[in-house]
């Protein structure tokens with residue numbers, strides 16, 4: 001581990017280097033599995049890669065889960081500490097670059113989307129909307145980067161929402177579910193067939209959004225999701 005920084009209370013961004021290789025190969029959206037051998041037994045947990053491709057480094061974004069075995073261990077690492085991990089895996093990756101894509105994230109569920117956005121938007125300029133929900137405004141992880149991306153690339157829209165806003169917050173409030181229609185922005189019924197929705201976060205939100213999408217006529221194949229719990 002090269003280093004870490006605090007992104008929000010109890011949320012850290014970690015940087016790692018893979019020794020002995022020039023390039024760390026993965027597809028944005030994939031996860032690695034970290035192996036914790038602390039107390040004599042092996043405990044493995046998946047973490048989405050949060051960075052775009054390039055060189056032999058990668059980044060993770062995770063929250064400290066109360067009494068969580070592996071997240072607590074990772075939060076205690078110091079720069080230079082070595083971590084065992086399995087190679088990148090997973091199919092939570094951009095399926096049809098020609099389709100419109102809507103990304104729905106809550107909390108650290110933003111990690112795979114940051115990787116996809118920073119990697120794909122400048123190169124292939126896909127049509128993507130990011131709907132990002134958090135409890136507090138300070139939990140809008142990587143907000144500056146997404147705002148910058150939206151300013152630079154008209155094909156990318158950023159829709160943040162906060163469930164427990166302070167008076168200073170002038171943006172959208174409430175859960176991601178209540179902003180789905182704005183994010184989907186289906187102007188014509190035909191657009192539904194060429195829109196894919198990617199959802200990442202805790203089970204309750206993911207299942208809720210999937211249900212909402214099915215009610216709107218989305219096919220199973222158009223709903224791609226990753227559950228963290």
Ligand SMILES: Cc1cc2nc3c(=O)[nH]c(=O)nc-3n(C[C@H](O)[C@H](O)[C@H](O)COP(=O)(O)OP(=O)(O)OC[C@H]3O[C@@H](n4cnc5c(N)ncnc54)[C@H](O)[C@@H]3O)c2cc1C
Pocket residue numbers: 031045046047048049060061062063065067068069070071072108109111112226227228229
């Ligand atoms: C494909 C995949 C990718 C993942 N990517 C990330 C990532 O990028 N960042 C990240 O922070 N987590 C991610 N997770 C969750 C991660 O794998 C662990 O489950 C999490 O860190 C808790 O592990 P632990 O050993 O600390 O807690 P445990 O000792 O396993 O206990 C965790 C308890 O908290 C619940 N829980 C699990 N995850 C969370 C959470 N994020 N917030 C609140 N409660 C939770 C579990 O249901 C369980 O009851 C991912 C999970 C999967 C399956």
